[in-house]
Amino acid sequence: MSRNADVAIIGAGTAGLTAFRQVRQITTNVVLINDGPYGTTCARVGCMPSKVLIEVAKKFARRKHFEQFGIQGSDYLTINRQQVMQHIRNLRDWFVARVMDSVDKIGEKNISGRARFIEPQVLEVNGEKIYAQKVVIATGSRPVVPPDWYSFGEQVITTDQFFELADLPDSIAIIGLGAIGSEIGQSLARLGVKVIGIEQQTQVCGLTDPAVNQIAINEFSQEFELWLGTSAQLSKTDSGQIKVTTTDGRSITVDKVLAALGRRPNIDNLGLEVFGLDLSQGLNQLINPNTMQLGDLPLFVAGDVASLRPILHEVADEGAIAGYNAARATVTAFKRRVPFRIAFTDPQIIIVGATFAELAGQNIVIGERSFVVQGRTKVMARTHGHLRIYADRHSGQLLGSEMMIPDGEYVGHFLALAMEKAMTVRDIMLTPFYHPTVMEGLENALSAIVAQLEGEASGLSLRKM
């Protein structure tokens, strides 16, 4: 059995489905091959169920402020953990069903099975050969789990299993405090789980600015125990619990461990060896991030498997670029968006544009603002957080920002657009800043930069007519 295709797409996640939509605009001779459960990582076990957990935990945590608002009786509020997990699954199912609507429309062009190259431009799926002019590899990633941790069975879980839990454990060690560990760790602590967060670095959530990182550590420490700069080993206790021992000599016994150590690309068993590629530096080193082409091969790589920017809007962009190029005779380069990451902790952690670390050695000015004493956060009883913005000292152009602030997602989007438009701090200050808003804190940080660039008597932030 065999068939020919102009384009074969491997993987029906967000990247693969976006690529499919692009290719379909040019040719109907396309196949989409997916192994394993449909519904995308984002909807099934990623962005969406984790955001539901965070939302519930955030709502429950607000009860601690009710008394000061004059809202009484918050001591009587309790959490039904099984119902929380069921609620997450109910919404998860709704998100997955929406994805499945678009998958179902693909019909016979959609093949369920594991794809593998047997020759360049020849894939094998379920014993069938597919001769493809071009191939988009969009096979995603999977959680990193040290091999010896599998022996702990269901006591060591990843986000692939977490949302299936019928109930929450009484105690959990979260190992790795990137976005996954920080978001889930804080949420579980808020739902009454005893959480210990362990991170081998001294930074959390990818923050590189020491001032903002310290704020994040302080915030998390108020809600759960943190062990930073150390990595963990696991062993079983006589009572069947897990003993977590760290390289700096500390130990704790917990019911479960969440491995949140990062994710690795799904490239094994794809048969990439038929191309004779040198993968020793990683597949991502061979991918052009503007065309998503792999070297000069008729192959395009998109999404988490590319390990370039493994977050959803970037994954979708990569799928669109890969699909666009795979369907055409010539390859077009596309400018990527301003880097932008949000961790949905509370307050949210945002990194937008160049990071503090990336700007090391450059001539920058920094504007900053604490949100501990700020009108809007005082009104909201959310007096937490810190914002730092970086601008070029010579041109005044905004270069980047790291922050942990309430409702930071909106500030982050606003700054991303300003950077996309290569705006200076002066340009940005021409926007109205409404009172009283969180955005006024940004205005203060921008003013601090203007004062450094132009002196304290820097005039009005209005254009002369």
Ligand SMILES: Cc1cc2nc3c(=O)[nH]c(=O)nc-3n(C[C@H](O)[C@H](O)[C@H](O)COP(=O)(O)OP(=O)(O)OC[C@H]3O[C@@H](n4cnc5c(N)ncnc54)[C@H](O)[C@@H]3O)c2cc1C
């Ligand atoms: C817990 C968690 C929370 C997250 N939260 C956010 C968030 O809030 N915001 C955000 O922007 N990002 C978030 N992300 C990241 C985001 O979910 C991913 O970047 C995105 O879903 C990756 O999409 P993808 O298409 O690359 O991969 P996937 O959706 O994983 O799709 C890959 C598909 O390829 C299939 N496949 C693999 N190998 C083969 C093969 N050989 N043959 C055929 N098919 C194959 C897989 O089974 C899968 O169906 C989160 C991720 C996780 C895990």
Ligand SMILES: NC(=O)c1ccc[n+]([C@@H]2O[C@H](COP(=O)([O-])OP(=O)(O)OC[C@H]3O[C@@H](n4cnc5c(N)ncnc54)[C@H](O)[C@@H]3O)[C@@H](O)[C@H]2O)c1
């Ligand atoms: N809000 C969001 O956008 C969001 C939310 C969740 C996940 N994601 C994406 O999902 C992917 C995976 O997230 P993640 O948080 O697992 O990955 P990550 O790579 O961001 O973080 C993993 C962390 O684990 C630490 N670590 C690794 N090995 C360790 C060890 N042995 N002991 C202690 N610490 C160890 C690393 O230092 C790192 O800080 C990322 O690409 C992330 O962007 C995004």
